[in-house]
Amino acid sequence: MKYRTHLSSEISEALAGREVIIAGWIHLKRDLGGKKFLIIRDKDGYIQVVISRKEQPKLAELFYELTPESTVSIRGTVKLDKRAPNGYEIVPAEIIVHSRAKAPLPLDVSGKVPADIDTRLRERVLDLRRDESRAYFKIISVALRAIREELYRRGFIEIFTPKIIATATEGGAALFPVAYFGREAYLAQSPQLYKELMAGAFERVFEIAPAWRAEESDTPYHLAEFISIDMEMAFADYNTVMEVLENVVYRAVKAVKEECVKELKILNYEPPDIRLPLKRFKYVDVIKALQEAGHNIKVGDDIGTPELREFCKVVKEDLFFIVDWPSEAKPFYTMPRKDNEMFTESFDLNWRFLELASGSTRVHIKDLLIKRLKEKGLNPESFRYFLKWFDYGIPPHAGWGMGLGRFALMLTGARNIREVTLFPRDKKRLKP
RNA sequence: GCCGCGGUAGUAUAGCCCGGCCUAGUAUGCGGGCCUGUCGAGCCCGUGACCCGGGUUCAAAUCCCGGCCGCGGCGCCA
Secondary structure, eight states, rough: OOOOOOOOGGGGGGGOOOOOEHHHHEEEEEEEESSSEEEESSSSSSEEEETTTTHHHHHHHTTTTOOOTTTEEEEEEEOTTSGGGGGGGEEEEEEEEOOOOOOSSSSSSSSSSSSOOOHHHTTHHHTTSSHHHHHHHHHHHHHHHHHHHHEEEEEEOOOOSSSSSSSOOSSSSSOEEEETTHHHHHHHHHHHHHHHHHHHHHHHEEEEEEEEOOOOSSSTTTSEEEEEEEEEESSHHHHHHHHHHHHHHHHHHHHHHHHHHHHHHTTOOOOOOOOOEEEEEEEHHHHHHHHHTTTTOOTTTTOOHHHHHHHEEEEEEESEEOOOOOOSSSTTTTTSSSTTTBBBBBBEEEEEEEEEEEEEEEEEOHHHHHHHHHHHHHOOGGGGHHHHGGGGGGEEEEEEEEEOOOOOOHHHEEEOTTTTSSOOOSSSSSOO
16 A cells, blocks of 8 residues: 555545545544544644444454554545535545554643643654644744745855864854864854855855854753854945845745745744834944933943843834944954944844844954954964965955844744754753 | 742642641543544543652641752853
């Protein structure tokens, strides 16, 4: 017997009387004695199978051996019946059990009893069979495709930079050490330096790949391993790449709203409507607004989460840029402003209090890079292999990086980045 | 790392403040029974739990101390 001839989504009233083979998981069983119902789940949805004790005594016996989440193929006839969900169901002739699930399940997949996120992550594969979980990852996939399409449309090429690196790319964040053939190596915290160099070869590049931070961060918005969407663009400044970013976001949201109607309904969530251009607030004006709201904050300070919560309430914006950050708040490769080098050509994209993306015009002049490295307390010598290429015509360039998980929170309404990460890695979690 | 809250059957919860009426309640699951149209099926019977260690007390799920774990808020962090 073939595994399957039709997905649940391919069965309709038009197939009435036809023999089909469906395949999937046993989602629910309902036993009414003479009539027994199986709800079969596949990647697209659900379909009901009905067994009559009188007419199918052998299958009625088999029914008792079927456990929830077992995988089966069922050969049967499509039958129209007003009493069935959607008006049709399958009358089986044969049921093949491919893999019998142990009972009871460590997690209720059918959604009758909720489970804590901790339990769900422990039982993640079962959890990922739930409608909500599958909706999250469908939405993320649709968004990723839209992001790629928009960047390709604008003449970017997709690249992969090395993830095992010899030294810290930019100082600051702690790195995970790796044993590399007897030498010291690290997992990349960011593709930053490599993507800048690639802008010096391909002009427009992007990368969607994991990055690692060995930070103590323990919040619903940080992970030790996360997917970063990075781009870098030659002959561009931060205004140009901000425009690319807001268009990428716009396209992704549009695609999700158009293609994920079912998923958004499952999640009972509607992503924000986006009107371009997004508002740009100057860093100094944000500080001023916060001071007026009574916060003890001064120019030069980073803007913390409580302050950002306050700020988006005050300005009544959900999605906005904060631009022209002070030099001390941004990394060494960030270009200082020409009119005032205390500030930089830089931006954060915020959704409410959450920093989705950050970017800047980059420094493409070697002497200035060395000066900035020293100001940050970093040793230019350890960046020798990065710096030397700046002797050979690195163009002016700009770029940004966006955290996929954080973006996914905006797209899905999830409250914890672990929800939208298949197998999250955080301070405490290394398995599964 | 700091602050707050929490840890009770497979899962989710009640009980804890005010120690004994707890033989630890409920839902769901699981096992069994009844039931020919369920769609959170229903009804009956059964099954299964107080995070670990120490202390207070005649008596601890309940109070105290320590540990471990979780969630949230911060911090750290391109």
